[in-house]
Amino acid sequence: MNETTSVPPHKIIGVAVIWNDQRQILIDRRRQEGVMGGLWEFPGGKIEPGETVEDCIQREIQEELGIAIKVCEHLITIDHTYTHLRVTLTVHHCHLIKGVPQPIECEEVRWVSLDELEYFAFPEANTQIIAALREWLVVSG
Numbered sequence: 620m621n622e623t624t625s626v627p628p629h630k631i632i633g634v635a636v637i638w639n640d641q642r643q644i645l646i647d648r649r650r651q652e653g654v655m656g657g658l659w660e661f662p663g664g665k666i667e668p669g670e671t672v673e674d675c676i677q678r679e680i681q682e683e684l685g686i687a688i689k690v691c692e693h694l695i696t697i698d699h700t701y702t703h704l705r706v707t708l709t710v711h712h713c714h715l716i717k718g719v720p721q722p723i724e725c726e727e728v729r730w731v732s733l734d735e736l737e738y739f740a741f742p743e744a745n746t747q748i749i750a751a752l753r754e755w756l757v758v759s760g
Contacts, residue, residue: 627705633675634663634710636752637688643730644752645715646739647684650726654703657726659739661710661748672709684728686718695751699744710748 637645664679
């Protein structure tokens with residue numbers, strides 16, 4: 620079998636768009652080393668066997684950022700293929716319940732408004748999340 624027909628690994632990822640009471644969104648910057656290092660992202664992680672998307676998002680956010688969140692409605696599901704990886708991002712609106720976000724497994728965390736997202740460099744698949752958020756905001760007011 621030649622190299623061009625090999626299928627990249629597929630990861631199913633729960634992604635959180637975490638809102639605070641000031642209607643800001645939490646983003647985090649990936650560590651410099653590793654894939655897509657230094658880019659900003661919406662926090663989340665890989666769904667473990669037997670876990671629901673909601674459970675995954677709550678667990679990952681607790682592990683990565685040290686905060687408690689409520690997982691709310693589904694925003695969008697995105698299938699995206701990078702050269703080395705295929706991802707399915709299942710994105711949910713979430714609300715901060717308690718805690719102050721800590722950069723436990725990332726370089727830095729920041730609360731930003733929806734309009735400010737355009738000033739940050741995100742992985743390619745995340746641009747669809749931002750577009751979906753803008754649409755959602757128009758519809759929901």
